[in-house]
Amino acid sequence: HVDPTWVRIVWAVLIIPGWGLPLLLYVLAALILPERNADEVVYSKDLS
Known part of the structure; x- marks a missing residue:
């Protein structure tokens, strides 16, 4: 079921x-x- 409001927005x-x-x-x-x-924030913290 698709909301008609979203269809209009699209x-x-x-x-x-x-x-x-x-x-x-x-x-x-x-x-x-x-x-x-x-993920990038965690990765950059591991590098520093």
Whole structure:
């Protein structure tokens, strides 16, 4: 089951690439990067 609100948001992002694409990439980065950054922080602390 997909929430229609999310479908509208996705379509808005696709229809308006001027701000939609950077915003979409930002959201994806916000979801993915924290896990990687946490690993990098631990790794850098082990090196120092």
